[in-house]
Amino acid sequence: MIVFGFPMVLMEGFILPSLRRPISMIACSLLVPTNFSLVVNSGFQHQENPTNDRSFIKATGGGAYKFSDLFKEKLGISLEKEDEMDCLVTGANFLLKAVNHEAFTYLNGQKEFVQIDHNDLYPYLLVNIGSGVSMIKVDGDGKFERVSGTSVGGGTFWGLGKLLTKCQSFDELLELSQRGNNRVLDMLVGDIYGGMEYSKIGLSSTAIASSFGRAISNSNELHDYKPEDVSRSLLRMISNNIGQISYLNALRFGLKRIFFGGFFTRGHSYTMDTISVAVHFWSKGEAKAMFLRHEGFLGALGAFMSYERHSLGDLMVNQSVQIPVDASSSTDTNYNPLERDLNETESMQCSVYQA
Numbered sequence: 001m002i003v004f005g006f007p008m009v010l011m012e013g014f015i016l017p018s019l020r021r022p023i024s025m026i027a028c029s030l031l032v033p034t035n036f037s038l039v040v041n042s043g044f045q046h047q048e049n050p051t052n053d054r055s056f057i058k059a060t061g062g063g064a065y066k067f068s069d070l071f072k073e074k075l076g077i078s079l080e081k082e083d084e085m086d087c088l089v090t091g092a093n094f095l096l097k098a099v100n101h102e103a104f105t106y107l108n109g110q111k112e113f114v115q116i117d118h119n120d121l122y123p124y125l126l127v128n129i130g131s132g133v134s135m136i137k138v139d140g141d142g143k144f145e146r147v148s149g150t151s152v153g154g155g156t157f158w159g160l161g162k163l164l165t166k167c168q169s170f171d172e173l174l175e176l177s178q179r180g181n182n183r184v185l186d187m188l189v190g191d192i193y194g195g196m197e198y199s200k201i202g203l204s205s206t207a208i209a210s211s212f213g214r215a216i217s218n219s220n221e222l223h224d225y226k227p228e229d230v231s232r233s234l235l236r237m238i239s240n241n242i243g244q245i246s247y248l249n250a251l252r253f254g255l256k257r258i259f260f261g262g263f264f265t266r267g268h269s270y271t272m273d274t275i276s277v278a279v280h281f282w283s284k285g286e287a288k289a290m291f292l293r294h295e296g297f298l299g300a301l302g303a304f305m306s307y308e309r310h311s312l313g314d315l316m317v318n319q320s321v322q323i324p325v326d327a328s329s330s331t332d333t334n335y336n337p338l339e340r341d342l343n344e345t346e347s348m349q350c351s352v353y354q355a
């Protein structure tokens, strides 16, 4: 996956709310061609070689490597590669410090914004749920260690979900999950214990004993199950698992705060709720899952911030653009990361830096 750091600084709120998809997809769909071509056309003079006026953009993630030649060949753009973990951490640190109401908890449908004390932010665990999941212990600006990860992530939900439900898009799969019932496929403690709870080990009768376990207790085939129920169980299984591994890693390093980023959550209430419940359950209420409003843009933002290190100081503001706010691409109709700041018809003021 690839993300671009745009030479943009937003005056209020923060980054590109119109892009409720990874910026990586701009390369394919040119979701915001204006912004994209602004970057391409404006370009930057490469500082070390002023005579070479090649255009370049910052890029991070695997795609920065994978698509490097393609960008050069088709667009004449060089991708300047920034380290993925570095960018994620830089983006998260910046958001947590600069954006009011960036982090929130989500439990039982209730979103509660968390006041971040800038002097007491570190250490924390950053869990980036993309295709795969990275867990990063963050100790300060530029001070971090990727302590764990799991390959059971967003790509697993989308990949398995696609195979099992024949869904054509991620949004369709997510939408299905909202209408599904996980009890159809998940084996609960009560199913095993004849409707009873197993209180001695702290398991209620409705706790999931075995994800998808009910499928073994009858002769049903896949087509006998509703795609809605399959999607629901899958989302729950993956979210639960990520929540559990995250908590165990927080415990491992004595971290009290766990922030979740990456494009998997998409502000989707059931996903966040499940992750929160998992963290709550495994920590016995000691730890809280916190989500970021701009969860899918950590890497892009971090890549953007690297302009500052390299050349931003020499650039000047000479153009201003309005970025329309499109909240519609979020599947969860209750969710708009900027709901407190903007409505759907408003736009954000951005200043674009050009060489």
Ligand SMILES: Nc1ncnc2c1ncn2[C@@H]1O[C@H](COP(=O)(O)OP(=O)(O)OP(=O)(O)O)[C@@H](O)[C@H]1O
Pocket: 001, 002, 021, 022, 061, 062, 128, 129, 130, 131, 132, 133, 153, 154, 155, 156, 157, 158, 170, 171, 262, 263, 264, 266, 296
């Ligand atoms: N519209 C969408 N289309 C495809 N996937 C989506 C969409 N919305 C959310 N997702 C989820 O986002 C995941 C990708 O997230 P993200 O772009 O943050 O990670 P990535 O960069 O691909 O992965 P990694 O961090 O592992 O390199 C997908 O696997 C899927 O679960």
Ligand SMILES: CC(C)(CO)[C@@H](O)C(=O)NCCC(=O)O
Pocket: 061, 062, 084, 130, 131, 132, 133, 134, 148, 149, 150, 151
């Ligand atoms: C490989 C990356 C870092 C690419 O973003 C990501 O997909 C990931 O963290 N996957 C999980 C790999 C693992 O730790 O098992």
